[in-house]
Amino acid sequence: MDDIEQIKEKYLGHQFETKEFEVNAEVLAECARACGEIAPRFTDPAHADFQATPTWVSSLARGRNLPQDFPMFGGVGFDGGKDVTPYKAVRPGAKLTGHTHVHDIYAKTGRSGRMIFVVSRMELFDDNGDKVADADTRLVIKESKTS
Secondary structure, eight states: OHHHHHHHHHHBTOEEEEEEEEOOHHHHHHHHHHTTOOOHHHHOTTSTTOOOOTTGGGGSOOSOSSOTTOOOTTSEEEEEEEEEEEOSOOOTTOEEEEEEEEEEEEEEEETTEEEEEEEEEEEEEOTTSOEEEEEEEEEEEEOOTTO
């Protein structure tokens, strides 16, 4: 576990990407309907309170999920889930800026060996500089027995 502590020292809080996004009303409505949402404030762009569903920000594509030189422990990473913390409604026409950093790193050991969990967090801000959401992506790396 000492190696995890060294990796934490090097990477925790390290911002490795900034990306811009434009919020499109039709995309918001289509995504809401595809997820089974029926409330008009999420599905009808003409609704007076139209906005993105709270989890919509997890669909924003990042360029990278980890810093370029992040160690993979000889294993292959796979998606371990998403978490969203909404702070403010996302409205069509907004320009969002996402800043992504390594938020957490931890390991668990079980019958199949050690697995390393890496949480990258994209903090999203609107064009006024207000934080609208945190979107976390959890990557799970199954450590290779040879590493």
